[in-house]
Amino acid sequence: DTGVSQDPRHKITKRGQNVTFRCDPISEHNRLYWYRQTLGQGPEFLTYFQNEAQLEKSRLLSDRFSAERPKGSFSTLEIQRTEQGDSAMYLCASSSDYYNEQFFGPGTRLTVL
């Protein structure tokens, strides 16, 4: 257990539905990252927060995706109008200004039917 938690761990939804995932980082970490991982591939960066500010977004993050970190603590990732191509593991990681490592949560596995 790295101290980063994600909820839910698994989500099955029908195409066109909206889903929301939550990430709780390590409490003293001010940096938070979202990644997506499809089968057989390494994780791909989606977006990054420093405190509550979203400082970087990947081109992978289409208009259907939105991420927030309203109080600089937990974060949510919402996918609207899900598509089958959104099926993946969604990983959250956190880090601080003083350590060079990112701590990853266990991920949320999304299956879109």
Add this chain to the structure above:
Amino acid sequence: DAKTTQPPSMDCAEGRAANLPCNHSTISGNEYVYWYRQIHSQGPQYIIHGLKNNETNEMASLIITEDRKSSTLILPHATLRDTAVYYCIVRVAVETSGSRLTFGEGTQLTVNP
């Protein structure tokens, strides 16, 4: 971030040293070499990182060549629990940016009894 090249798979006998190579011939002077691993169905786990000197911690040793164009991660006494995908990543220091991790496809290490 510089691109890395790793063999897709390797095998190792339990109790023996596992030596995982990585090529990063386009690495810049301010880029570090990081290693993460991902055990099946878990989030990635930080192992070790270095700039130009060899590094050792409780998990592994990192050997970086003098020209910094390649490195080797050494697990001195591999166990079955070390079976995982190992990712070599090159990135700038976190202090200078949000510094996303750019994962390749990694090396699938299988430790055999």
